[in-house]
Amino acid sequence: MKRFYIFKDGMQQGSTVTREEAIDLIRLRQKRETHPILRSEFSIIEGEEEFIPYLSSEKQPKRKSVMER
Numbered sequence: 001m002k003r004f005y006i007f008k009d010g011m012q013q014g015s016t017v018t019r020e021e022a023i024d025l026i027r028l029r030q031k032r033e034t035h036p037i038l039r040s041e042f043s044i045i046e047g048e049e050e051f052i053p054y055l056s057s058e059k060q061p062k063r064k065s066v067m068e069r
Contacts, residue, residue, distance in 0.1 A: 005045045019044065 003015045004022040008029065016022045026042045033039060 001049045003047055003049045005047060007043045007045065008040045010041075015049075019046070 003017065004019050005015045006013045006022050006025055013029070014025065016025060022044050026044070029040075030042070
């Protein structure tokens, strides 16, 4: 699933499905800023969201019981 990640001063603030929604969210947050000198820098990164499931207990590799030195 393609997502647009929104960053404010290098910190992730959220993600949206479309670029237009991301720009709307940025514009909303820019309106809330009160002082012109303290303006934040916003950016958008387009990326692919992928969920990685846990391996089942049967497929996990076995660990050595004795540690080698």
